[in-house]
Amino acid sequence: MKTQNFLNSVLLALLGLLMASAVGAADLVFSPAAPAVEVGGQINLSVSGTNGAVTWTPSMGPIQGTGNQVTYLAPAETGVDSVRVLDEVGNAGTADNFGTVKITVTAKQLISQKNANWEVFTNRDSVGAFALSKDKVTLWVGTEGGLEKRNASTGELDRVYINTDGLPDNDVGALLSDAQGGVWVGTSWGLAHLKADGSWLVFKTDNSNLPSNSVRALLSDAQGGVWVGTEGGGLAHLKKDGSWQVFNKDNSNLPSNDVDALLSDAQGGVWVGTYRGLAHLKKGGYWQIFKTDNSTLPDNWVTALLSDAQGGVWVGTKRGLAHLKKDGSWQVFNKDNSNLPSNDVWALLSDAQGGVWVGTEFGGLAHFKKDGSWQVFKTDNSNLPSNDVEALFSDAQGGVWVGTFGGLAHFKKDG
Incomplete structure (x- = not known):
């Protein structure tokens, strides 16, 4: 019985966490929504709808700055950089429904x-x-x-x-x-x-x-x-x-x-x-x-x-x-x-x-x-x-x- 009560308590706690997460979760909104930048260039990015500290995680080029407004420094090669953005409570941006904003890095004009x-x-x-x-x-x-x-x-x-x-x-x-x-x-x-x-x-x-x-x-x-x-x-x-x-x-x-x-x-x-x-x-x-x-x-x-x-x-x-x-x-x-x-x-x-x-x-x-x-x-x-x-x-x-x-x-x- 004690074991069953313990398991019930754990399940209730997990359910509470999931409900809290669902209540706190929100879609982040990026600007620009579909950014494009030349190789070696830079572009300012912003995100709204956040709660607490914001983490930007690019796959190609580095991010300069912190918080809701940052600068993306484009790499030397072309491609599409998928930058994942999370805030302190785990809200993920939905620019493409996968929690990332896609930056098109184009060849230099x-x-x-x-x-x-x-x-x-x-x-x-x-x-x-x-x-x-x-x-x-x-x-x-x-x-x-x-x-x-x-x-x-x-x-x-x-x-x-x-x-x-x-x-x-x-x-x-x-x-x-x-x-x-x-x-x-x-x-x-x-x-x-x-x-x-x-x-x-x-x-x-x-x-x-x-x-x-x-x-x-x-x-x-x-x-x-x-x-x-x-x-x-x-x-x-x-x-x-x-x-x-x-x-x-x-x-x-x-x-x-x-x-x-x-x-x-x-x-x-x-x-x-x-x-x-x-x-x-x-x-x-x-x-x-x-x-x-x-x-x-x-x-x-x-x-x-x-x-x-x-x-x-x-x-x-x-x-x-x-x-x-x-x-x-x-x-x-x-x-x-x-x-x-x-x-x-x-x-x-x-x-x-x-x-x-x-x-x-x-x-x-x-x-x-x-x-x-x-x-x-x-x-x-x-x-x-x-x-x-x-x-x-x-x-x-x-x-x-x-x-x-x-x-x-x-x-x-x-x-």
Whole structure:
């Protein structure tokens, strides 16, 4: 009996401790919630909701200072440092639901010395998409390692959003700013909407009518809705009222369910670049299809689209660059008949002067000017970080943001 009473006392004591711990436990709140810092740099961190002394335990870089506000000193190598934070009563922070705040340590942003008009940011291996915020303050950058929020003027990295922040997947291949200050994010595993208030909406095949989780292209419908190009699922239209309309090979004249590029026309229609040809869905629902066997399109795999501002369309393909003019005539550029450095075109951008910037695979960045001349930038004649150029975007000064396999570059107009 004494033994049983002793055991009961021990159990009651343990239960009391557990209850006290549960009552005292609280989630710590970190600021910033998803910090990013260059190698060798430092960043101030703070935590609130603590009770008593605070212990910071990093796995890579040291912590300077004590208490609720400290300075993190980034190590010499890149990576993600998981810093565990505990207070005196054992409260653990829940920045990622594992009692740690994750600090992204990026490569140092390098300023080109070889060519003063180039600025290169090598903190991400591959950059595939851009979008500018409504207020033109933020440059959103889609990478294989998450969504970057950067200063649109300087390129300075503000923070990185990854899957633990609400992103459905870290591989970001399409971006579109909304009119309210948020951004639509197309990933390899779903579509996300990061609203201006910081909340997330995620659309996948299992919770919506999104036809495929692999989102390759995004386009505004100018009515508050979004056109979504997917890999394997065709073209989807998410309307402002929340309803969906899906176009695929079975229910429409879409030539392929693999959609890589989208472009609006001036009449409310949509140009669609697919794996099996170029499609034009006109406002009235009529389809016009261009392929190698019925037009001068150099290849059926259409990878990029750009308006020429005259009613025509520039078309990037795997076998050259084509210009479909308003009158229906075609002009084709390739390595054999022009200075296009590669026939594999991945990205197109207007220079606002009647010329076109062309991002290619293996051939670098080409500028086809209005006067017909070409200027080509490669790793051997400039500070372009890679000859594989995936994305292009204009800055406010007439320069170009360049997304490559080797990182982010900024070509300044005044160089």
